[in-house]
Amino acid sequence: MIWKEKYKIGIPTIDKQHEELFNRVADFVQAIRQEGRWEEKIEKVKDTMVFLQEYVVTHFDYEEQYQQTLGYPDCEEHHNIHEAFKADIQSAAKEFADAGYHEQAVQILAGRLLAWLINHVVATDHKMAQYVTEQGLKI
Numbered sequence: 001m002i003w004k005e006k007y008k009i010g011i012p013t014i015d016k017q018h019e020e021l022f023n024r025v026a027d028f029v030q031a032i033r034q035e036g037r038w039e040e041k042i043e044k045v046k047d048t049m050v051f052l053q054e055y056v057v058t059h060f061d062y063e064e065q066y067q068q069t070l071g072y073p074d075c076e077e078h079h080n081i082h083e084a085f086k087a088d089i090q091s092a093a094k095e096f097a098d099a100g101y102h103e104q105a106v107q108i109l110a111g112r113l114l115a116w117l118i119n120h121v122v123a124t125d126h127k128m129a130q131y132v133t134e135q136g137l138k139i
């Protein structure tokens, strides 16, 4: 299990969404790294790319709307970080589909995904939660 208590930022709905995201990505990483023929894992890769493109967008939208409600001063910067990540996923999905889901390319993305998510939650999302606490805002 990749999800850890320490990744919680203290905003329950967002923490739940992060947990779901982490679990899906961890499950994906585990599936593509286990023994077995690569061809049998391609379905999982396709499913995960679809999931990411849908769930990540929903989650980012939620976070951004939440920040608007708070009047969070760094919301534009946060939005840009989200946009860059969405673009990265989208171009990877297209590249995989065009090139036929090469194992090495997928493995590289999987590692990057996990690292990005952890880093984003503990740094950027945590900063948003800190603002809520500092301002004494209601979660």
Ligand SMILES: [Fe+2]
Pocket (backbone or CB within 6 Å): 063, 078, 082, 120, 124, 125
């Ligand atoms: Fe975020």
